[in-house]
Amino acid sequence: METLNAAESLAALGHETRLAIFRALVQVGPEGLNAGAIGEKLGLAPATLSFHLSHLSRVGLIRGRQESRFIFYSADYSAMDDLIAFLTANCCQGDTCLPKTASCESTDKRRSAKPVCEGESCE
Amino acid sequence: METLNAAESLAALGHETRLAIFRALVQVGPEGLNAGAIGEKLGLAPATLSFHLSHLSRVGLIRGRQESRFIFYSADYSAMDDLIAFLTANCCQGDTCLPKTASCESTDKRRSAKPVCEGESCE
DNA sequence: TCAATATTTCGACAATACTCGAATTATGGA
DNA sequence: TCCATAATTCGAGTATTGTCGAAATATTGA
Structure with a gap:
C-alpha cells in the first residue's frame, strides 16, 4: 500500500x-x-x-x-488489515517501538504466525 | 478512545x-x-x-x-497503538473477523500477552 | 404495465481545510 | 545589546468537502 x-x-x-x-x-x-x-x-x-x-x-x-x-x-476486512499493516510497518527501527509491534501484522502474515519486524518488512 | x-x-x-x-x-x-x-x-x-x-x-x-x-x-507511539486498538476493537463478533484479531491489541494488552477478544472488550 | 420501495445522482449552498508570503516571537551567541 | 537563526502566527486567497431537497434510476410484485 x-x-x-x-x-x-x-x-x-x-x-x-x-x-x-x-x-x-x-x-x-x-x-x-x-x-x-x-x-x-x-x-x-x-x-x-x-x-x-x-x-x-x-x-x-x-x-x-x-x-x-x-x-x-x-x-472489507483485508483493506482494514492492509491499512493497519501500513501504519505499523515502521515502528521497528531498532528498539524504537515499545513492545516490538510484531503482533500487528497484515492478515496473511498473522495467519502464518511468523514473527516479522526484523527484516525487509521494516522499511 | x-x-x-x-x-x-x-x-x-x-x-x-x-x-x-x-x-x-x-x-x-x-x-x-x-x-x-x-x-x-x-x-x-x-x-x-x-x-x-x-x-x-x-x-x-x-x-x-x-x-x-x-x-x-x-x-507518540501509544496514541498510534490506541488508534489501532480502536480500529480492531470490533472485529471479533463471533466468527466474523478473519483470523480472530486478538493479535492487534493496544500496547498494554499486548505486553501482557493475554488473549482478549472474547469478553467485555468486544463491546 | 404500473405503483411502491430502495438507492443514487444532481445542484446549490455553507463550511472547512490548505497553502504560503510576510510579519512576529523566541533563543543563543558574539 | 544586537544580529542571526528557528519556528510560529496572521491573513488572504483558493480549493475541497459535506449537507440535503428534489429528481432520476432500478427493482420488485401486483
Missing part, C-alpha cells in the same frame, strides 16, 4: 459519520447491512448516506452487493 | 503531507526531528509545515519538545 492510498483510506475513516458507518459494518459481519438500515441506524438523510457510502467504496474499505432491491454493504 | 477522537486522529493522518510527517517521525524514533529537518526532508514551506505539525500535535499523534533553539517533534 502506497502512502497516497493509505492517506485516502485514513481520510475516508477520518470523518465521524463514515467512521460510524464503517464500524457498524465491521461489527455486523460479512453479511453487511443494506443502505436503508445503515441510514436508519445512524439517522442520516439518504443523499448524505449515499455520499459517504460511495466515498468508502471508492477507497475500497467497503463493498456493496445488490440483493433484490436492496444494496448490502459490508466491510 | 471515543469515536470522535478516533475520527480526528484518522483525519489528521488522512492527508498525504501529514501522513508523511508522521511516518518520518515514527521511523526516526523517540528522539524525533526538529521542524526544519522535517521541512527540508519533505520540501515544505515553513508555514505549511507548521500548520500540519500543530494539527498533528493537537490530536495527540506527535509531540514537540524545545531543545535550545530547535523544536524536536516525535511520534
